[in-house]
Amino acid sequence: MIKNLFKKSYSEKDFWNWFEKNSEDYFQLKESRYESLFNKLHSxxxxxxxxxxxxxxxxxxxxxxxxxxxxxxxxxAFPDVIRLVEAALN
Structure with a gap:
């Protein structure tokens, strides 16, 4: 409980900021990097x-x-997808 008080929440904006910084790797996908890139994205x-x-x-x-x-x-999980899409558009 106390641990959750100090936990920084990860927002949709945080996700898109991360994705924007790493997007070129995903748009220029190389088969040799699939596993590593997809694991990072899934995380x-x-x-x-x-x-x-x-x-x-x-x-x-x-x-x-x-x-x-x-x-x-x-x-x-639908609301989370909707929030991610809305955050991407803003």
């Missing part, structure tokens, strides 16, 4: 909600990949 998303999943499009669109975050059908 960051899990700070928002451990049920969130992600994927990247295989095809480049204007030199970029589409990044998809999903609740993976878990209804309780």
């Amino acid at each position: 960051q998303l899990s700070k928002i909600n451990p049920d969130l999943v992600f994927e990247f499009s295989a095809e480049l669109d204007s030199g970029k990949r589409e990044f998809i975050i999903s609740a993976d059908g878990i209804v309780a």
Whole structure:
């Protein structure tokens, strides 16, 4: 209980700040780095909600990949996906 009083919460904005700093690695995915990069991304998303999943499009669109975050059908995680999308748009 006392430990939680001093715990800094990780916000959607924190996630996008991290992602922006690391985005080039994800948009220029190299197969040799998949495991390392995906583990890092999963770790960051899990700070928002451990049920969130992600994927990247295989095809480049204007030199970029589409990044998809999903609740993976878990209804309780939908609000976190919505907050992440809203934070990305702001």
